[in-house]
Amino acid sequence: MVTLELKGLHRVRSKGRVYWYAWRGGPRVLGEPGTPEFVASYNQAIDSVTTPDNSRFRSLVALYKASPDYKKLAHSTRRNWGPWLDRIADHFGELRIAQFDRPERIRPIIRQWRAKYAEKPRTADYGMQVLSRVLSYAVDPLGKIASNPCEGIKQIYNHSDNDRSEIIWTDGDIAHLKKTCSVEIAHAIDLAAHTGLRAGDLLRLSWSHVGEDAIVIPTGKSGRRREAIIPLYQELRDVLARIPKRSPVILTHSKKGPWAPGSLTKAFDTAKEEAWSKGDNLHFHDLRGTAATKFYLAGLTAREIAEIMAWEENTVERIIRRYVGRGAAIKEKIRRLNEVRSRT
Structure with a gap:
């Protein structure tokens, strides 16, 4: 045999x-x-x-994972979304795709799944975001369903409870932290406050990105499809002049080497705790709002700020409202109104 x-x-x-x-x-x-x-x-x-049954929801997840849309996402986003896609496939996988074309019947099932994470509202909403993206892909370009049944399901995390829209670093805050932090952290703070770059992009920022008139760097959040183009205004030139050129990348740690991913923000948090023993509500990410405020008060338009910070133009007004402090916005409106009046 x-x-x-x-x-x-x-x-x-x-x-x-x-x-x-x-x-x-x-x-x-x-x-x-x-x-x-x-x-x-x-x-x-x-x-x-x-081989997945093409009529089952599991096949949609597989198609989305293999799609150009998914592959264009930033590496960090794919790393976070991967486990969620697996959870979604495990939970909904055997349902027929046709069931998702009947919103009134599938929405209760979606809400029941979300309820598994209800103790952590932001986590629940994050899972819904991933599920919604898969279903949007099923609508277009796949044409498997007519509409996304996640639309109309409200988020359960109340953003007003943790609204950071008016939280920015003032010059006084930065000066206070600089009293106790290392010179390397001070350089990072200054560069973030004058460029508006995210921590990940700051770590990648090299001297080769600095041109004659602007810093030009592809942003990691966009999968490097969009560029931040930051004019070299005098304050920013002064910041760069204070940073020693001891590596191809601009920001380095005390041993003169590049910061590892996550190490800069960790060192920053330690420095912040030393500066404010009881803790403080300022985050490294809030330095983006500081930069946006500087640009706004300098008279730049929303479109110009979007180009500098690599934001989408159609959402720039919303983002400006989020990051630019209300007081700064009011002062800018007063300045513009006074300018108009002085011309009449």
């Missing part, structure tokens, strides 16, 4: 004959063992299990 090396084969003898099955309880394998017909029949049985 031919030795079989096909995994999981199950042998059954009945009425003097031997029958082979792909696995115990699985489909019967046709042909004589060892023949091409037998191997082909076995492979067909295995494929029926490993």
Whole structure:
């Protein structure tokens, strides 16, 4: 008899004959063992299990993971979304795609899934964001469903409870932290407050990104598809002049090497705790608002600020409202109104 090396084969003898099955309880394998017909029949049985049913939701997740849309996401986003896509596939995988084309019936099921994470509202909303992206992909370009049933389901995290829209670093805050922090942290704070770059982009920022008139760097958040173009105004030139050129990258730690991912913000948090023993509500990310405020008060338009900070133009007004302090915005309106009045 031919030795079989096909995994999981199950042998059954009945009425003097031997029958082979792909696995115990699985489909019967046709042909004589060892023949091409037998191997082909076995492979067909295995494929029926490993290949997703195109009518099931699990196939949508697989298609989205393989899509250009997903691959264009920033690496950090894919790293965070991957586990959520697996959870979504495990929970909804066996439902038929057609069920998601009936919003009034599928929404209660979606809400029940979200309720599993209700103790952490932001986590629940994050999972909904990933699910919604998959369903949007099913609408367009796949055309599998007519509309996204996640639309109309409200977030459960109340952003007003943790609104940071008016939290920015003032010159006094920065001066206070500089009294106790290292010179390397001071350089990072100054550069963030004058460029508006995210921490990840600051770590990548090299001297080669600094041109004659502007800093130009592809942003990590956009998957490096968009560029931040920051004019070299005098204050920014002064910041760069204070930073020693001891590495290809601009920001370095005390041992003169590049910061590892996450190490800069960790060192910053430690420095902040030393400066404010009881803790403070200022985050490194809030330095972006400081930069946006500087640009806004300098008279730049919303579109110009969007180009500098690599924000989408159609959302720049909302982002400006979020990052630019209300007091600064009011002062800018007063300045513009006074300018108009002085011309009349």
